[in-house]
Amino acid sequence: MGITLAKGQKVDLTKKNPGLKNILIGLGWDTNKYDGGYDFDLDTAAFLVDSNNKVTNDGDFIFYNNLKHNSGAVEHLGDNRTGQGDGDDEQILVNLASVPQDVNKVAFTVTIHEALERRQNFGQVSNSYIRVLNKDTNEELIKYELGEDFSIETAVVVAEIYRHNGEWKFNALGSGFEGGLEALCRNFGINI
Template structure:
């Protein structure tokens, strides 16, 4: 299975790739060079329970917290702009999905939207580097959004699937925090 997905499309990862026990999720973008402040993009993986909320704030994986609470989701920095390694076998049963998003650093000197981003891609590959699926985010709304959910790894019965999402936010990190319960007391 190798394919390009459109927003809302799903791909069966483990069902179509028997023995697949880990994946590498790569996020890459192409940005227009700027003479002034440039957009600082921050990729994040949000490890969620069946309510769609982050299990705990230790289950956020990003540049400042490289491993999730149980280390089954780990932030890498390799061939893509950013890579996140997911050990599917070690992901706890309490995890329903892992959301992959990018938000604009809220620094007040930064641009206010993703308008300088020409293209953005999320790809899911096997541990041996074989690309399984990819989703190229349509860039027609980048001048109106400052965060975006690119895709989700999720459980369907005993299998893992990937969904291309492409949901943009005009509320940046605040919108992601609200929708996924980040920073709330449990």
């Protein structure tokens, strides 16, 4: 069992785990009892951003329609459209050594697909978490359970990994947004 974090906590990733190269980011959630007539489709994404907290091009946005960064450093392992079952609902692989040098952070996000049309928000989602595993040993290094009761938010920046003095760190954010994927994309410099 790895380190369990609270919102706002930061922890060393590579300094405490020398030789760490490949990590698996697992994100999971459950939906509360919901009878709105639509499935609940949550989508994870990763934004590779520079020192200005912006992507340098649209290829730095990794999601279900762009599964792998051109550097090969970040790969989304596929879209789960229902969130059914136990364990991680969606996963993203990161090869820390391959992340381009102009990328300062990789932000991990979750949005609700067609949230406005379906009248869905993160107030209807529970047991949300992000965890970091050493892909090579399958050891869980970090877990952050959101736990917050979001009410109107349709997108969340769950956490980020970032470079600091040549090492990678993990930051538990849990920052909610209204406006879904479009609001997140604008925040990270993608024009939709």
